[in-house]
Amino acid sequence: MPVKTKQGRKRWFNVYEDTIVFQGDFAGLSLVIDITSEVRHKKFIKVLKEINHLLIESYSEGELFDKVVKTLVKVLELKGAWIGEVDELTKKVKPILYYPETLSFINRLDPYLFSLENQTLSFYKAFHEKRINIIPDVEKYHHPKEVSEILKALNVRSVCSVPIMKGKRVSYILVLWADEPNFFTEEYFELLEELKNNLSFALKKIDLFLRIQIFNDFIKQSGDMLIIADVDGKLEYLNPVAFHELEFEEDPFEVNIFKLLGITSEEINQVLKGLNTIKKIISLSSTKKRSFLEIKLTLVKFADYKKVIILGKNLTKEIIFEIEKQKMLTQDLLTGLLNYQGFAQKTTDLLQVVKEGILVLLDIYNFSYINHFYGLEAGDKVLTTVAQRLKESFPNALISRPVGDSFSLFLIDYEKKDVYNLIKKIQEIFTLPIEVKQGKRGFLEFQGGIVFYPEDGSSFIEIWRKANVLLSEVKKKGPNIIEIFNPYVEKHVENIFFVENLVKKAIQEHLFVFYYQPYFTSDLEVAGLEALVRIKADGKVFNPGDFIDYLENSPYLKDFEEISIDKNLETLVKIQKPVSINISSKSLETMHIFEILSKKVDLLKNIPCCLGIEITEHALATNLEKANKLLRMLKFYRINISIDDFGTGYSSLHYLKDLPIDFIKIDQSFVRDFLRDKKTFFILETIIKLAKKLNIKTIAEGVENKEQFEVLKELGCDYFQGFLFAKPMPEEECFEYLKKFKKPNL
Known part of the structure; x- marks a missing residue:
């Protein structure tokens, strides 16, 4: 029978009574035997048995913990129990489950009471030492005041904290509360330790179960094949994807999977010896379809067992797409001919095996006229007709439509002495009437260039470049002309190659330098600088006229303009005056300039004065609406915008009215002539007055004498630039000039 002692401890006794004769x-006679230890031992054994059953039945941590806590409280007759999850980031224990429900207040307690850094808390040692911690009598233990009050209110007299491990880490802590002191005695420590180990094992089992479930679901739902076979190729498992992809005509488990997949005995031996993982792409054909599979064979060993794992993926769509992509990359979709990439690749390959050949580049003269008057469909029809004629006339040639209305041929069955017959054949193709539209026939005109391999070049790139330069020269002469590469063109090509190499070298070796020409106020103070690019290479200085045309049409333009902006922002900060740079219209069209400026927003917003960008009238004239948007985007970066060479052919009152322009640079041709030509004078006067009305500043370029300066000043021009004041100077010379600046003595 149970008895409670004065100290509040429960004891169990067996009492035997009898009547005896005494004296x-x-x-x-009463015989009382203390069986407390035996009773408690049985209860702990019962708990462990029930928990072991729970380990088998539970498939989630929440389910397991809920049943374990309730079992412990009910069987051991505890005041309560709760489980907390360890948060290593905050170094706290977060209660996740408790029993009975009267312990719900735990969730509302100050988080400080669950700190893993508070050494007075019962679970501190359990966490840090990873072992069970017992407080035999809470009244003799120095808990925080709030904890002591809670335990006293609940009549909790002893506490046991059990760390629950996941691997080597304490993930949870189980806290048990009993209503009598010394409830958790050392004699039950082994049973508590077993409880700890069982719970840790259960977490490991649940984690493994979840992983297996996830893996099984993945295998079933995955788009990839999974096959398990023995070392002889006999199937032991295949997932639904593998069953679907392989389309077995008989019982799959009667099939040798190695033979079906075309795996050689040599490959199997490599896998079985553990020498290699085999990865290959195979093709499988059936009456219904043909498919491409990527398979990977790996050996898995466990004790004496060896299994071959085959992972597979259907690559049919990818391979078909790749074939089509290659076709698109190398073939012109309209005509079925090669495109430039395909032509370049095949010609390059051919040059490895042939001794000589002829490259012909052809262009339909005024093809845009056909598109404009008859429509794009008619233009496409003309292109396909010409392509068909070329294929029929030159069946052994490589033929391409590299771009637009151009065609190229590479022939190996013509010798140089046959070039006259080649030209006659090309002329016949273009002089035959062609149906432009239903019921409408016309005649085409063409232009062409012929280059010989290896006489004119030893590589495809070389002969292709020369053919393009030759065709550019032919286009200047009119229609129905086809020319053979000659010394004049050779010299022109050499110059192009020289400029190309010069620009490339300047980018790679930082050979761009800037000269600066000041512009002045009417009081002859320096108002700002214009940056003028040069290339300094091999002891020479190359002016823009030597390379700017190539640079503006080259892939190096973006790199150059980034160099220009970086360098001239640096100069601006150094001299504390505005600096203007020239920008190509192509940079605006391709948005490269905005890509560059966006990296320098902070600097642009904090510099002492604005960076200036000079744009030619031609860049604005092509598309006024687009130009307006682009220039307004530039203003976002605190950029001053100047119209360069104003009045040289594209001037429009519309862009003066609509565009956010800060400066007009009056072209030097006006400045040079206005004193001796009345019409030029009146135009110049009108420009200056109009700019004043529109709040646009004017800069006169090319001022060379005092009389020009005085009259321009009288007309109201704002700024002046020219040799009268200062010539363009190298960077250091310009800095020295500004440092020791004296007003020009006119």
């Missing part, structure tokens, strides 16, 4: 009289 001649009948007397009662």
Whole structure:
């Protein structure tokens, strides 16, 4: 029977009573045996048995913890129990489950009471030492005041904290509360330790179960094949994807999977010896379809067992797409001919095996006229007709439509002496009437260039470049002309190659330098600088006229303009005056300039004065609406915008009215002539007055004498630039000039 001692401890006794004769009289005999240890031991054993059953039945941590806590409280007759999850980031224990429900207040307690850094808390040692911690009598233990009050209110007299491990880490802590002191005695420590180990094992089992479930679901739902076979190729498992992809005509488990997949005995031996993982792409054909599979064979060993794992992926769509992509990359979709990439690749390959050949580049003259008057469909029809004629006339040639209305041929069955017959054949193709539209026939005109391999070049790139330069020269001469590469063109090509190499070298070796020409106020103070690019290479200085045309049409333009902006922002900060740079219209069209400026927003917003960008009238004239948008985007970066060479052919009152322009640079041709030509004078006067009305500043370029300066000043021109004041100067010379600046003595 249970008895409670004065100290509040429960004891269990067996009591035996009988009547005996004692000293001649009948007397009662009571025999009391303390069985507390045995009872508690049985209860712990019962708990462990029930928990072991729970380990088998539970498939989630929440389910397991819920049942374990309730079992412990009910069987051991505890005041309560709760489980907390360890948060290593905050170094706290977060209660996740408790029993009975009267312990719900735990979730509302100050988080400080669950700190893993508070050494007075019962679970501190359990976490840090990873072992069970017992407080035999809470009244003799120095808990925080709030904890002591809670335990006293609940009549909790002893506490046990059990760390629950995941691997080597304490993930949870189980806290048990009993209503009597010394409830968790050392004699039960082994049973508590077993409880700890069982719970840790259960977490490991649940984690493994979840992983297996996830893996099984993945295998079933995955788009990839999974096959398991023995070392002889006999199937032991295949997932639904593998079953679907392989389309077995008989029982799959009667099939040798190695033979079906075309795996050689040599490959199998490599896998079985553990020498290699085999990865290959195979093609499988059936009456219904043909498919491409990527398979990977790996050996898995476990004890004495060896299994071959085959992972597979259907690559049919990818391979078909790749074939089509290659076709698109190398073939012109309209005509079925090669495009430039395909032509370049095949010609390059051919040059490895042939001794000589002829490259012909052809262009339909005024083809845009056909598109404009008859429509794009008619233009496409003309192109396909010409392509068909070329294929029929030159069946052994490589033929391409590299771009637009151009065609190229590479022939190996013509010798140089046959070039006249080649030209006649090309002329016949273009002089035959062609149906432009239903019921409408016309005649085409063409232009062409012929280059010989290896006489004119030893590589495809070389002969292709020369053919293009030759065709450019032919286009200047008119229609129905086809020319053979000659010394004049050779010299022109050499110059192009020289400029190309010069620009490339300047980019790679930082050979761009800037000269600066000041512009002045009417009081002859320096108002700002214009940056003028040069290339300094091999002891020479190359002016823009030597390379700017190539640079503006080259892939190096973006790199150059980034160099220009970086360098001239640096100069601006150094001299504390505005600096203007020239920008190509192509940079605006391709948005390269905005890509560059966006990297320098912070600097642009904090510099002492604005960076200036000079744009030619031609860049604005092509598309006024687009130009307006682009220039307004530039203003976002605190950029001053100047119209360069104003009045040289594209001037429009519309862009003066609509565009956010800060400066007009009056072209030097006006400045040179206005004193001796009345019409030029009146135009110049009108420009200056109009700019004043529109709040646009004017800069006169090319001022060379005092009389020009005085009259321009009288007309109201704002700024002046020219040799009268200062010539363009190298960077250091310009800095020295500004440092020791004296007003020009006119």
